[in-house]
Amino acid sequence: MKLLPSPRRHRPRSAGLRTYTPARLSVRDVLALGVLRLRARPMRAALSALGISIGVATMIVVVGIPASSKAALAEQLDRLGTNMLKVKAQDDRTPLPEQADAMVARIGPVTSAAEVGKMPNVSIRRNDQVDAGDTSGVSVIAARGNLKDTFEADAWAGALPEQGAGRLPSVVLGPTAARNLGITSLAPHNGIGPQLLVGDKWFTVTGILRSMPLLPELDSAAIVGWQAAKEQLGFKGHPDTVYLRAREPALDDVRAVAPATVDPQRPEAVTVSRPSDALAAKQLTETTFSSLFLGLAAVALLVGGVGVANTMIISVLERRTEIGLRRALGAGRGQIRIQFLTESVVLCLLGGGAGVLLGTAGVAGWALSQSWPAVLPLPAVLGGLGSAVVTGAVAGLYSAVRASRLTPTEALANA
Structure with a gap:
């Protein structure tokens, strides 16, 4: 008796369906997405960044003016002798x-x-x-x-x-x-x-x-x-x-x-x-007062961060249609998060840059009026920009996560 080969079992082929993986966004694409909305509504972006600018400028001024005063005192003591x-x-x-x-x-x-x-x-x-x-x-x-x-x-x-x-x-x-x-x-x-x-x-x-x-x-x-x-x-x-x-x-x-x-x-x-100790004590008193103003600058920076967070949350509510379309076209949750987070950081970074320019101008103008050498401590500048970036990240984190959790159907249904 001759055995015939058993028939092969054919697995059904998928009808051309493939798993879709969202494309990776380049740095250029992320930045383009981050500034797109800011360019569309420049007035809102400017007003939101204003709070950050005031906080950073105040921080630089309250650090730079005492530093300039201290440098002037040091020059004076060097001339007079201690x-x-x-x-x-x-x-x-x-x-x-x-x-x-x-x-x-x-x-x-x-x-x-x-x-x-x-x-x-x-x-x-x-x-x-x-x-x-x-x-x-x-x-x-x-x-x-x-x-x-x-x-x-x-x-x-x-x-x-x-x-x-x-x-x-x-x-x-x-x-x-x-x-x-x-x-x-x-x-x-x-x-x-x-x-x-x-x-x-x-x-x-x-x-x-x-x-x-x-x-x-x-x-x-x-x-x-x-x-x-x-x-x-x-x-x-x-x-x-x-x-x-x-x-x-x-x-x-x-x-x-x-x-x-x-x-x-x-x-x-x-x-x-x-006698030079008296001048040093006077400088110490001025430094103590500058610490108070530095605390006020931190409060102003916090208020600016709250304003940015509020703007980003409202932006999520206003842009549900955009979020739904992007999700329907294949954008992943991570891409949505990075978009809104980048917007917030860019907004605060622009405000921080403007604050650095305003603070530098304020320190230079005051030092010139007092015939002091203008001193701008590098830690104050870097700290101002760094605090602006951190404020933007923290302010935009909640809105970014909230936007990424919206499904295409939820976003389009509530648009």
Whole structure:
């Protein structure tokens, strides 16, 4: 018996049906989709990005302006020198020894020293018709020593203190004192320079100093020579303050030995301060306030992000037809998500870029008006742009996921 081969079992072929895989979107396609809706409604996009712009601009301004101020202060201190010390008695009723400047000058690292003594009972007036009690806020002090190198003094008119502060009845004014007393020029009248009544003696104004940021107390002072003050104004000859300059590396050592050098018997009654520390403390205060404004900038950025999120959610509701058609034509959930997420990030990135430009312009304009160097910290710029991108991603994430969950039938049925 011959066995016949068993018939083959034929599997039914599919009628040309194939599984469809959505095409991958290139970076160019993703960006094109991201800006398509923004270009279609530019006004809405601009208003949505405005909140981000304000937040980023504020962040850059509140970081850049204190940085510019700090740079200006550093330049100023570099010019003036941070190597000044001020030696002063704790109690005004027990002044320093008369030769205190000579004592501190013997300290090795000290390069220059000068001392001043106040004369609170001596008035200064334009003439004898002015009441003796009306001093125009100007104090009279006696000074001696190397004033030019110690004070870093410079005169915009007349002579420096050491040239006119000897035995002759002459006076040198700080800039505020000159303005309060109405002395704007040293031009002589009838061969004599401007005269001021110091106590009951006439003194000739021989110089007007430039402002000294490290020594604001001298800006409103009238400086007379030590010997002239003793001979004509009844000055007792005891200084209130000794100023000294020392080499920077040894400044702490000089600061430690100065009290015992000035007053060996009562070193605890002598204090030594560094005028530049006051400016640094002022800068620290400004930095503290800038931290407050930085927090406000973060709030503004958050508000801008909420606005972007709201815009993207409304966009999903308005574009159900578009989403349904794209899904019907084969767009996958991932493509829908990436489209809406890209729109949100691009929107915030454009707002962040505009905020960087606005913040930079604000910092540069303010620094220019204050004659400061314009400083724009790179972390502030990068942080502003980074925060804008993160805000866009977070704001668009919910709307992107919600759009991708819509099926073609749901999107078209509710359109």
